[in-house]
Amino acid sequence: MPGGRILVVDDEERQREIYRDILVDEGYGAETAASGEAALRLLAQNRFDLVITDLNLTGMTGIQLLTEVVSEDPTVAVILITGYPSIQSAVEATRRGVYQYLEKPVDRATLLEVVGEVFERLTTLKRTIIGDSPATREMMRMVLKVAPSAHTVLILGESGTGKELVAREIHHHSSRHDRPFLAINCAALTETLLESELFGHEKGAFTDAHQQKKGLFERAHQSTLFLDEIGDTSLGMQAKILRVLQEREFLRVGGEEPIRTDVRIIAATNKNLEQRVKEGGFREDLYYRLNVIPIVCPPLRDRGDDIDILAHHFMRKAALVAGRRVERISPEALEALRSYAWPGNIRQLEWAMERAVVLGESEVIELRDLPPEILQRPAAVTAPGAAAAGGQMEGGLEPIIPEGSWEGHEKAKIIEALQRSNWNITRAAQLLGMTFRTLQYRLEKFGIKRP
Numbered sequence: 001m002p003g004g005r006i007l008v009v010d011d012e013e014r015q016r017e018i019y020r021d022i023l024v025d026e027g028y029g030a031e032t033a034a035s036g037e038a039a040l041r042l043l044a045q046n047r048f049d050l051v052i053t054d055l056n057l058t059g060m061t062g063i064q065l066l067t068e069v070v071s072e073d074p075t076v077a078v079i080l081i082t083g084y085p086s087i088q089s090a091v092e093a094t095r096r097g098v099y100q101y102l103e104k105p106v107d108r109a110t111l112l113e114v115v116g117e118v119f120e121r122l123t124t125l126k127r128t129i130i131g132d133s134p135a136t137r138e139m140m141r142m143v144l145k146v147a148p149s150a151h152t153v154l155i156l157g158e159s160g161t162g163k164e165l166v167a168r169e170i171h172h173h174s175s176r177h178d179r180p181f182l183a184i185n186c187a188a189l190t191e192t193l194l195e196s197e198l199f200g201h202e203k204g205a206f207t208d209a210h211q212q213k214k215g216l217f218e219r220a221h222q223s224t225l226f227l228d229e230i231g232d233t234s235l236g237m238q239a240k241i242l243r244v245l246q247e248r249e250f251l252r253v254g255g256e257e258p259i260r261t262d263v264r265i266i267a268a269t270n271k272n273l274e275q276r277v278k279e280g281g282f283r284e285d286l287y288y289r290l291n292v293i294p295i296v297c298p299p300l301r302d303r304g305d306d307i308d309i310l311a312h313h314f315m316r317k318a319a320l321v322a323g324r325r326v327e328r329i330s331p332e333a334l335e336a337l338r339s340y341a342w343p344g345n346i347r348q349l350e351w352a353m354e355r356a357v358v359l360g361e362s363e364v365i366e367l368r369d370l371p372p373e374i375l376q377r378p379a380a381v382t383a384p385g386a387a388a389a390g391g392q393m394e395g396g397l398e399p400i401i402p403e404g405s406w407e408g409h410e411k412a413k414i415i416e417a418l419q420r421s422n423w424n425i426t427r428a429a430q431l432l433g434m435t436f437r438t439l440q441y442r443l444e445k446f447g448i449k450r451p
């Protein structure tokens with residue numbers, strides 16, 4: 001993305017000018033600083049997307065600068081360059097959140113390649129995951145950071161906070177992105193079905209097993225498998241999943257030959273797993289295995305001004321789909337959106353805006369166009385001690401607001417989509433912006449049956 005802003009830090013004048021000239025030639029906005037201290041002064045005044053710094057500076061070191069930059073603004077990417085690479089400094093830099101650690105000499109092609117990658121990540125991410133609050137930025141920083149590796153990731157967050165979106169983004173930004181992202185909702189299936197979906201089965205393994213079937217662990221070889229609602233699996237299933245994570249191999253149901261798989265697992269849950277472990281409902285060993293890199297999707301009520309940005313985004317999207325001209329949200333309506341507690345989080349906001357666009361009669365979304373539950377709101381509730389920025393989870397993930405009214409609304413919305421699609425579940429899921437399995441799961445949860 002030429003146009004992005006880069007700060008080059010090196011105490012050797014010649015060197016920083018070489019980098020700067022290459023970048024400016026390519027259309028980036030680049031500035032230089034001769035020390036870490038000077039860099040921080042510039043960073044306090046201007047917004048940069050990327051800092052490229054030498055490791056050994058006079059005064060503050062490159063690692064110290066990295067630490068300062070990342071703690072001040074986690075969305076700024078940092079590239080460290082060194083003439084004296086060591087494992088120790090590489091490890092330290094990684095721990096501090098470096099984007100890339102490069103060894104000198106860094107030629108033009110390498111520099112432009114790495115920088116190009118940084119900006120590609122930043123722009124694509126901005127397109128899908130919307131929001132600019134500290135909580136969302138922290139989440140995005142984690143997504144960028146973990147994406148390139150093959151590490152297992154655990155995504156935590158209440159219903160509708162974007163867990164699946166985050167999982168897809170991680171896959172999209174990983175080296176596995178050209179293979180299909182596979183997903184399964186562990187809560188939507190019976191134990192036996194889940195087992196055969198995950199592990200596959202041999203012909204004749206059970207009565208209905210007329211043919212051999214490959215499971216998801218096999219099909220997701222060299223790709224990513226998203227285990228949604230992992231908190232709802234039985235202890236027995238947890239043991240089986242743990243074995244795959246540890247051994248990197250498994251047996252098909254009824255099979256005897258272990259099958260090796262190179263699958264990246266991303267798991268998600270809206271349950272408080274730590275609590276579940278304490279209560280004996282979730283295996284501690286699996287929890288630790290999954291929880292190496294947790295990413296928290298903060299609830300909408302902790303995302304500050306994101307509500308404004310998201311509401312306008314969903315308004316424009318819905319207007320486009322509906323072919324209507326809707327330009328603004330009235331100040332009263334916006335105020336109501338801001339002070340509501342959003343138990344159904346971003347999905348609920350998305351639906352509220354779709355509804356408002358369809359019901360509204362002017363170019364402005366008014367208070368009366370909003371769903372009744374938002375208007376009858378009790379005073380906004382915030383989680384006691386909820387971390388606004390860091391997204392650190394303290395208490396539980398269980399929603400703090402009674403879900404009753406939202407559930408009723410969600411159910412009505414699902415039935416409406418089913419009617420519109422003539423009970424075609426695939427189509428209804430599309431209309432609702434859910435996966436087929438999520439919809440199936442919800443149908444079961446709400447006991448919705450075709451009349």
Ligand SMILES: Nc1ncnc2c1ncn2[C@@H]1O[C@H](COP(=O)(O)OP(=O)(O)OP(=O)(O)O)[C@@H](O)[C@H]1O
Pocket residue numbers: 128129130131157158159160161162163164165166270297346347350433438
């Ligand atoms: N930051 C965001 N920017 C734009 N859209 C978002 C964002 N977060 C979530 N969404 C949208 O909100 C909806 C819900 O997201 P998603 O299905 O990923 O949530 P979830 O946490 O998996 O929910 P659930 O627990 O109900 O399965 C989707 O339509 C998704 O595209």
Ligand SMILES: [Mg+2]
Pocket residue numbers: 163164228438
């Ligand atoms: Mg989901």
